[in-house]
Amino acid sequence: MVIQYKCPNCGDDMAFDSESGKLSCHSCGRKDNIESFKDEFIVTTFSEDEAKEYICNNCGAVVITDTDTTATSCSFCGAGVVLGDRLSGALAPAKVIPFTVSKEEAMDAFRKWCKNGRLTPRGFMTADRIKGITGIYVPFWMYDLESAAKINAVGTKVRTYTQGEYIYTETSYYDVYRDIKMNYVKVPVDASEKMNDEMMDKLEPYDYRSLKNFKTPYLAGYFAEKYNYNDDELLSRVKSKVNSYINSYISSTITGYASVQYKNQDIETKKKHSYYVLLPIWMIYYDYDKHEHTFAMNGQTGKVVGKPPISFGKIAAWFGGVASSTFIVLKLVSYLLGGGLW
Structure with a gap:
């Protein structure tokens, strides 16, 4: 089962927007709260071979996934799709932390x-x-x-x-x-x-x-x-x-x-x-x-x-710098104790 969220304004596909925390339409800019999004704008499609192939509701192309994928995008039109049957029953997550970094x-x-x-x-x-x-x-x-x-x-x-x-x-x-x-x-x-x-x-x-x-x-x-x-x-x-x-x-x-x-x-x-x-x-x-x-x-x-x-060159330079600094410190200590500086 493929799930897609259609914009109530223009009918284009909507995706989750990490900045606003809402469903967002890239075409007309509409944003909707996830909790109040109406079921009538959620489109679902079933495929005969649900293990690997799904039909994109947007362009009709076959969406090929491996058996572990639960959400992906259509390779042809770019529409985001959620594979709902792989998120139900024992496979249904209890919690999610949404993206906040775009x-x-x-x-x-x-x-x-x-x-x-x-x-x-x-x-x-x-x-x-x-x-x-x-x-x-x-x-x-x-x-x-x-x-x-x-x-x-x-x-x-x-x-x-x-x-x-x-x-x-x-x-x-x-x-x-x-x-x-x-x-x-x-x-x-x-x-x-x-x-x-x-x-x-x-x-x-x-x-x-x-x-x-x-x-x-x-x-x-x-x-x-x-x-x-x-x-x-x-x-x-x-x-x-x-x-x-x-x-x-x-x-x-x-x-x-x-x-x-x-x-x-x-x-x-x-x-x-x-x-x-x-x-x-x-x-x-x-x-x-x-x-x-x-x-x-x-x-x-x-x-x-x-x-x-x-970079091995930078590592060598870093160790060289440490060694030089140590040498200078030892010379200063020697000078303070009565020895020559060089």
């Missing part, structure tokens, strides 16, 4: 980010080589977790004192116990097999106060995917993700010791709730030195992540 803002922010690269090649910083930029709603599972930790450790305190001609070191040993309960809310894990997990993690944080109940008009004009992994399949990954926070918190409760040796750590994390959500991400493809570099931008905050190319 395509133009994303490109400007990316160019500024490139210019801040101190160790990137000069051509990379100055060239305008954006090969493509795509706004994608990426599927995530969001978890509310409850963790319980029981810790048994031995802490030491060391005291050094002088008595007569001798220096004594006294080491005291203490049994340390902790029984801690922790709650974590809205921990996101991407559920798309196409996306790089490390890159998706680095795009955090999002402002979850902007989460909205899912409505298909938010996807109009953007790409979107359905999840490849359910919440149970990703549970081990989200547990691993919060482990570092748990260990950090445990360490913060055990202070004042010269050393701490853990004898036993029993940590159990359980899922309280899970939510299927779509989060906005701009994928940017940058062509440099005959290679394509992929970057991602948080579609809500504008945060950019990725690995730009490194």
